[in-house]
Amino acid sequence: MNLDNQPNRRALLSRIGTGMGTLGLAGILQADGLLANDTTKPIVGDDKPANGNALAVQPPHFAPRAKRIIHLFMNGGPSQVDTFDPKPMLEKYHGERPPGADLKTERGTGGLLKSPFKFTNCGESGLPVSEIYPEVGKCIDDICVIRSMHTDVPNHEPSLLMMNSGITQPTRPSMGSWLCYGLGSENQNLPGFVVLCPGKPVVGPQLWSNSFLPGVFQGCHINNGNMDPTKVIPHLTNHYLDKPDQRSLLDLMAQLNRKHLAERERDSQLEGRIASMEMAYRMQMEAQEAFNLERETKYTRSQYGTGQFGNACLVARRLVERGVRMVQVFYGGGQPWDDHGKIESGHRTKGLDSDRSIAALLRDLKTRGLLDDTLILWGGEFGRTPVSEGGTGRDHNNHGFTVWLAGGGVKGGMAYGATDEFGFAAQQNKVHVHDLHATILHLMGLDHEKLTYRYSGRDFRLTDVHGRIIGDILS
Helix, strand or coil: CCHHHCCCHHHHHHHHCCCHHHHHHHHHHHHCCCCCCCCCCCEECCCEECCCCCCCCCCCCCCCCCCEEEEEECCCCCCHHHCCCCCHHHHHCCCCCCHHHCCCCCCCCCCECCCCCCEEEECCCCEEEECCCHHHHCCHHHEEEEEEEECCCCCHHHHHHHHHHCCCCCCCCCHHHHHHHHHCCCCCCCCCEEEECCCCECCHHHHHCCCCCCHHHCCEEECCCCCCCCCCCCCCCCCCCCHHHHHHHHHHHHHHHHHHHHCCCCCHHHHHHHHHHHHHHHHHHHHHHHCCHHHCCHHHHHHHCCCHHHHHHHHHHHHHCCCCCEEEEECCCECCCCCCCCHHHHHHHHHHHHHHHHHHHHHHHHHCCCHHHEEEEEECCCEEEEEEECCCEEEEECCCEEEEEECCCECCCEEECEECCCCCCEEECCEEHHHHHHHHHHHCCCCCCCCCEEECCEEECCCCCCCCCCHHHEC
8 A cells, every 4th residue: 555645644744844843943933033924823732722832831721829830859758757747656655566557668667766856836837847947947837738648659769750740650741841831931041841950860851751742841950060050051052153153053954854854743852852952042141141140149149058959949949030830959869868777867967958948948939029929849759657777767658748838829837637646657638649739730720630631542641530639728
């Protein structure tokens, strides 16, 4: 059978000499005044208009409470009973192994391990906060602590994927990609989704992958180990061509890519490549300015601190105030919060190291009037057991753990849900990761059941076929 004589999608694309990436590029060129007016409006996914540019701002399903999100990711799994969920019963039954502490986790564990940290009732709300987070404790009236989180398995890889992309397997788009797909970006000269991580966490780039969504929605990974604005995004500056010559070269490459794309069925990688080259061209000035921390006052720098995490938190503020939709700040590469041994020294070091920067971010956003419509999420992929591992550490715990939210339409100064008396498993007002994602999308003005993308014959969404909105925490 000669397909060249039969109607098919490939032949159609070939004959009309265009494709999704071409139309997206046309919209960008038109916006830059480099192409004549064109009223063609392409489709992102199967049914979503994008006004000629996949990253153009899209209307939400309803009025949002938040416009942007900063995810402070304590990768490795911070202990809930040592941070925001104190359990006096651990002190009373220290070393014992009551029936309620027999839940299965990844490794073998011993008796109950009391927290080595003191808790103080903070703010007007009086919520207890560990001594390893003294500055965050001063901001607790802006924070909603969710103590009843749970996830599916006690292993890093699947739990990291669940927290980032709503499934335990590396096959789905990340939350940041879904947000950019649904809402676009308010700044066309910066990526809509930026990931700040020195090195790579366990699993790696799949945690910020676009998967089957168009490539333009993939997260842009920045290694914040060196915050030199001229080097933070490698190969961004062209040292050989001026802007007009770059524009001519890019137009020529676009023509070649259009011809290549027209000969094939829809190729999301090629479409993403076209969009990426256009983005890189526009980023040359604004990206360097956004990452230049020397533009901040000495006072602001002193509030955040000058370590990797402090610099990343400050950059996160600079990015969201410039219209970036989502910024994810990993505490470090690998799994730094994974304290299987010596929980006291490990958590104290990381807690105090991150405390000042987190509090500075909350205060800075509030002072600038940005906290009201910026959602902050703090937490890891799971928590840790109240029973000991090796006498001084704690194993992974997927049965019950803590995250907190601040700003962006969330009630401050409250705790939602509860774990059992030892802090092992969620019992009251249980919140699955799917519920957390549904609530975040809701705050951003998106119905998690309607934000879908048709792929391989079915509709996919961040929350899969699950998820409920946690209405009690909404202001």
